[in-house]
Amino acid sequence: MAKKKQILYPVLFMIILTVVYTFLLAFINESSADIIQRQQEIRVQRSVLYTLGLIDSTDAALSDTEIQQLFDASIAVKEDTSGTYGTYYAYLKDGTPAGYVFPFTGNGLWGSISGYIAFSPAVDTILGIDFTSHSETPGLGGRIDEAWFKEQFRGLSVSGDNPIVYRPSEGGNVDAITGATLTSNSVSAIVNQMIKETQTFAEGAAL
Amino acid sequence: MSEWIRVLKNGIYKDNPVFRQILGICSSLAVTNLLANSLVMGVGLMFVTAFSSFTVSLLRTMTPKHIRMMVQTLIISAYVIMLDIFLKAYMPSMSKALGPYVGLIITNCIIMGRAEAFAQKNKPLISFFDGLIMGLGYTLVLLVIAFFRELLGFGSLFGIQVLGDQWVNWTLMIMPPGAFFMLGIVIWVSYRLFPHEDDKSQGKAGAKA
Numbered sequence: 001m002a003k004k005k006q007i008l009y010p011v012l013f014m015i016i017l018t019v020v021y022t023f024l025l026a027f028i029n030e031s032s033a034d035i036i037q038r039q040q041e042i043r044v045q046r047s048v049l050y051t052l053g054l055i056d057s058t059d060a061a062l063s064d065t066e067i068q069q070l071f072d073a074s075i076a077v078k079e080d081t082s083g084t085y086g087t088y089y090a091y092l093k094d095g096t097p098a099g100y101v102f103p104f105t106g107n108g109l110w111g112s113i114s115g116y117i118a119f120s121p122a123v124d125t126i127l128g129i130d131f132t133s134h135s136e137t138p139g140l141g142g143r144i145d146e147a148w149f150k151e152q153f154r155g156l157s158v159s160g161d162n163p164i165v166y167r168p169s170e171g172g173n174v175d176a177i178t179g180a181t182l183t184s185n186s187v188s189a190i191v192n193q194m195i196k197e198t199q200t201f202a203e204g205a206a207l
Numbered sequence: 208m209s210e211w212i213r214v215l216k217n218g219i220y221k222d223n224p225v226f227r228q229i230l231g232i233c234s235s236l237a238v239t240n241l242l243a244n245s246l247v248m249g250v251g252l253m254f255v256t257a258f259s260s261f262t263v264s265l266l267r268t269m270t271p272k273h274i275r276m277m278v279q280t281l282i283i284s285a286y287v288i289m290l291d292i293f294l295k296a297y298m299p300s301m302s303k304a305l306g307p308y309v310g311l312i313i314t315n316c317i318i319m320g321r322a323e324a325f326a327q328k329n330k331p332l333i334s335f336f337d338g339l340i341m342g343l344g345y346t347l348v349l350l351v352i353a354f355f356r357e358l359l360g361f362g363s364l365f366g367i368q369v370l371g372d373q374w375v376n377w378t379l380m381i382m383p384p385g386a387f388f389m390l391g392i393v394i395w396v397s398y399r400l401f402p403h404e405d406d407k408s409q410g411k412a413g414a415k416a
Contacts, residue, residue: 013271013274013278014277017278017281021282028292029288029292032295035296035297133303137381139360139382
């Protein structure tokens with residue numbers, strides 16, 4: 001049909017093909033947007049529940065509905081009007097606050113590390129920590145995802161300027177990851193910074 | 208029927224996209240540190256190659272020759288986006304693990320290579336099959352590389368610990384250089400196992416439709 005170099009036919013052909021595919025993709029995108037958003041919400045809920053110690057791990061064998069129910073029953077979503085944190089979460093136990101969960105982002109070795117950290121209402125104890133995204137070296141810095149590392153932060157009482165100190169330094173309270181000194185240092189810097197910020201925030205906002 | 212068998216043989220070993228045509232190397236280096244990642248990546252590529260070859264072949268008589276590259280790119284990218292949306296919606300943890308590499312399937316030369324070399328000249332069904340088999344050839348190589356990288360690097364297979372606690376992980380295997388070593392070894396072994404007729408005459412392997 002179009003053996004010679006024509007102008008009109010190729011242009012029309014391309015336009016029609018583009019329109020067909022654009023509609024197809026728009027339709028697929030539209031019909032799955034809700035599911036994708038839901039997946040992201042569930043992921044956040046799992047992290048929040050994990051930091052508060054309400055589930056054993058973020059991969060806990062609970063269905064999405066069970067996670068949602070657990071979340072709705074115990075967590076209140078709060079908005080930080082000053083804009084430091086955006087959304088944060090309050091854990092209510094029998095009507096009284098038993099902890100707060102804040103999102104954090106900081107610089108790791110290769111890229112930013114983000115996650116959630118839970119504090120007691122007085123911000124003097126870390127209840128738990130979870131990392132939701134990072135680009136650390138798999139098998140080295142990437143081990144911040146492992147349970148043994150995250151569990152070390154549970155119930156750690158924090159005070160002073162640099163609450164997180166790696167053993168065997170004096171006053172050390174957490175084990176660093178062998179072979180991943182820079183990632184470990186990034187994590188302690190992020191958490192120490194986060195503690196300071198949250199303590200200031202708690203004074204101002206009267207949690 | 209013999210045509211189908213020839214396609215099958217070509218895709219799996221004779222003209223295997225990775226160790227024969229040396230295509231799709233970037234992604235095979237990037238995602239092979241875990242078997243599960245490699246499997247999803249491979250199946251994703253099979254889907255994209257098969258369907259884009261099918262569509263390119265379907266439109267081959269209508270497509271003006273001088274804009275065929277544009278048409279192919281459009282078709283391939285549409286299927287890649289579909290795959291990306293599917294992973295985000297139904298396999299979010301996998302989508303996170305593969306990160307940008309899903310979107311980068313579009314740059315995988317295997318797909319465009321097959322569209323140009325095969326689908327442009329053959330009927331839709333056999334093109335679909337060719338895409339599927341080329342994708343399978345790619346997947347198999349990925350799985351072989353990932354098998355050794357995960358086993359030596361993490362002491363596990365598909366996330367299940369198989370080597371005991373006394374096993375010391377070879378961190379090198381999980382990092383990008385480990386992939387280079389493994390890929391080199393795989394190409395070497397496969398050249399010994401499946402000698403190519405063209406190798407004697409110094410001809411360039413692959414590149415024949």
